[in-house]
Structures are given as C-alpha cells and as structure tokens.
Amino acid sequence: xxxxxxxxxxxxxxxxxxxxxxxxxxxxxxxxxxxxxxxxxxxxxxxxxxxxxxxxxxxxxxxxxxxxxxxxxxxxxxxxxxxxxxxxxxxxxxxxxxxxxxxxxxxxxxxxxxxxxxxxxxxxxxxxxxxxxxxxxxxxxxxxxxxxxxxxxxxxxxxxxxxxxxxxxxxxxxxxxxxxxxxxxxxxxxxxxxxxxxxxxxxxxxxxxxxxxxxxxxxxxxxxxxxxxxxxxxxxxxxxxxxxxxxxxxxxxxxxxxxxxxxxxxxxxxxxxxxxxxx
Numbered sequence: 001x002x003x004x005x006x007x008x009x010x011x012x013x014x015x016x017x018x019x020x021x022x023x024x025x026x027x028x029x030x031x032x033x034x035x036x037x038x039x040x041x042x043x044x045x046x047x048x049x050x051x052x053x054x055x056x057x058x059x060x061x062x063x064x065x066x067x068x069x070x071x072x073x074x075x076x077x078x079x080x081x082x083x084x085x086x087x088x089x090x091x092x093x094x095x096x097x098x099x100x101x102x103x104x105x106x107x108x109x110x111x112x113x114x115x116x117x118x119x120x121x122x123x124x125x126x127x128x129x130x131x132x133x134x135x136x137x138x139x140x141x142x143x144x145x146x147x148x149x150x151x152x153x154x155x156x157x158x159x160x161x162x163x164x165x166x167x168x169x170x171x172x173x174x175x176x177x178x179x180x181x182x183x184x185x186x187x188x189x190x191x192x193x194x195x196x197x198x199x200x201x202x203x204x205x206x207x208x209x210x211x212x213x214x215x216x217x218x219x220x221x222x223x224x225x226x227x228x229x230x231x232x233x234x235x236x237x238x239x240x241x242x243x244x245x246x247x248x249x250x251x252x253x254x255x256x257x258x259x260x261x262x263x264x265x266x267x268x269x270x271x272x273x274x275x276x277x278x279x
Contacts, residue, residue, distance in 0.1 A: 072136055072227060072276060073135075073136050073137065073138035073200075073230070074131070074136060074137060074138060074230075074231045074232070074233070074268075074272060075137075075138045075139045075140070075141070075199060075200075075203070075230070075231070075232040075233070076126060076137070076139075076140045076141070076232070076233050076235065076265070077140075077141045077142075077143065077195055077205075077232060077233070077234045077235070078119055078122060078123075078140070078141070078142045078143065078235055078236075078237045078261070079143050079234055079235065079236050079237065079238075079242075079243040079244055080143065080144075080145050080236055080237060080238040080240075080242055080243065080244075081116070081118075081119045081142050081143065081144050081145065081237045081238070082112075082113055082114055082115045082116055082118065082119070082145065082237065082238055082239070083116050083119065083142075083144045083145075083148075083169050083173075084113060084114060084144075084145070084146070085170060085173055086103075086104075086107065086109075086114075088100070088103055092170065092174075093166065093167075093170055094116060094166040094167075094169045094170045094173070095114050095166070096114055096115070096116050096117055096162055096163075096166055097111035097112065097114045097115055097117075098117055098162065099162070099163065100114070112238075112239040113145075115238070115239055116162070116165070116166060116169065117162055118237045118238070118239070118260070118261055118262075119142065119237045119261075120158070120162055120165045121260075121261070121262040122235065122237055122261040122262050122265050123140070123152065123158050124158055124160075124262075125262045125265040125266050125269070126140060126154075126265055126269065127154065127156070127157075127158055129265075129266075129269040129273070130269075130273055130278050130279065131269045131272055131273050131278060132154050134278050135154075136272075136276065136278070137154040138154070138200070138230075139151060139153075139154070139198065140152040140153075140154060141191075141195050141198065142237075143195065143244075145238070147193070148173070148190060149190065149191055149192070149193050149195055150172060150188055150189060150190045150191060151188065151189055151191050151198070152187075152188055153186065153187050153188070155187075156187040156188065168188075172188050172190065176189065176190040177189045177190065194247065195247075196247050199230070199232055200230045201230070202228065202229060202230055203229075203230040203231075203232050204225065204229045204230065204231055204232065204249055204250070205232045205233075205234060205247060205248050205249045205250075206231065206232065206233050206234065206248070206249065206250050206251075206252065207233075207234040207243050207245055207248035207250070207251040207252070208233060208234065208235050208236070208243070208251075208252065208253065208254065208264050208268075209236060209241060209242065209243050209245075209251055209252075209253060210241055210253050210255070210257070210258045210259060211241075211242070211253075212251045212252050212253045214250075214251065214252040214253065215252070215253050215254070215255070215256060216252050216253075216254065217254075218254040218267060218268065218271050219271050219274070221252070222268075222271050222272065222275060223275060231272075233268055234248055235261050235264050235265060236261065237261045241258065241260075241261065254267060
C-alpha cells in the first residue's frame, strides 16, 4: 500500500513538472515575441521621427505665382568683414578674437580687427530665415577689409560653430572656391570687384548705418517700395558697422541706437516676410 501511494505521488509530481515546464516554455516564447516586436518598433521609431522632422521642415506652398517669386528676391552685401589670416605657430589660420585673443594681443594687433563672429552670426541670420527657405534670397556678397570679394550661395549650409566657420574662411582664401564633394556645385567663390556688376537691373541699394542721420520706420519704408524693384541691403560687419556709401542709393538707420549686423538682418527679414506673407 505505501508503495502504491508513492507511485501515485510520483506520477502527480511528474505531471506538475510537465505543466510548469510547458507554462515556462510558453512564457519564454511570448517574451521572445514581445522582444521581437519591441525591436521592430525601435527600428521603426527613428524612421517615424525622421518623417515627422521632415514634415516639420517641409516648406509650405507659397501663395505667389512663379513670376512673382522671381521678381521678389532680395540681395545682401556684407561690408568690411573682419576676415583676416595670420600666422599662428607657423601655420596660417583665420583667428577670432573670441577664441584667439591671447595670440592676437601677443602679436600687438587689435582684437577688433578679427571679429569674424559678426559675419558668422549675420550669415546664419539670413540662411536660417524663412525668407531664404522660401527661395527669396537672390545672392549674398561679402567684402573683406583687404579688398577680397566673395559670394555666398543662398543654399549653402554655414558651419554652426565659429571654429569650423573660421576654417571654412581659411579654405576659401586659399582655394578661392568651395564646392560640394559629390556634385561639385559651387557654394562659395571669390569674385572680382565691383560688386554692383553682379546685381540685377532695376536695383535699389539700401545702406544700413547707425551713423546715418536718416532714421526711418523700416516697415513703412519697405511697404512703400514697389515689388518690381530689386532690393539690395548693405550691412557693415565690422565692430564700427561702417559701410562704403559710394554705390549706395539710400543710407539710413532703423533705430537711434547702435544695432548689430545680426539684429539688422533679423529686422529686415521679418519685415519682408510680413510684406510678402511668408510665415
């Protein structure tokens, strides 16, 4: 009798073990399936995020005809840009007073003559603006204090950091032209003076200088300009903000207080975007 009870107890134990093993095996299979689904979802999540970012970066349709877009482009000229190369540790580079002030002072030079950060901020203000993303910036020209003139294509992506921007300027001064690696499209190039030869016909060149006695409300001023006129703005990118007024049709200031090149560009772009219904 005890032997029979022992055999029955053993049989029950075996059945329970089998059931537990089957339950455990089924749980592992479900866990694997969930893991596979989770992995698949994690692979899809970046794609979905990229799609969302792409949708956010898409340029909405402009409520203008192609003809109207073609005649409503604005040009910019940055005057007296503080882009200079100097010898640093037996190597030529374009220094910036924000990072290389000690080296500049050691050479008994004025740090204000190496403020390439002013041009860097002004270029980014234009290139990142909705005005440029809608394709309404015609051309950007930069005049360096030493007389070099170069063109910046509106589709170029300027480096976000100042150090890389200084390296880009050094490459431009050495090679006179910067192209894309794949298509060899020209992004920046040194061109010949005068800059007026590259401006479209029927251009109205407006110089911005805080030394000008003519103070205007820039919104009212631009609202009165006919859309058939090709606007060109000249902005100083030196510490003093001075510009060459010899080829300027009208020199004015938008405030009674000194305004940075970045601030001037931001104000111009905002007014034109409002005038042309760009949001």
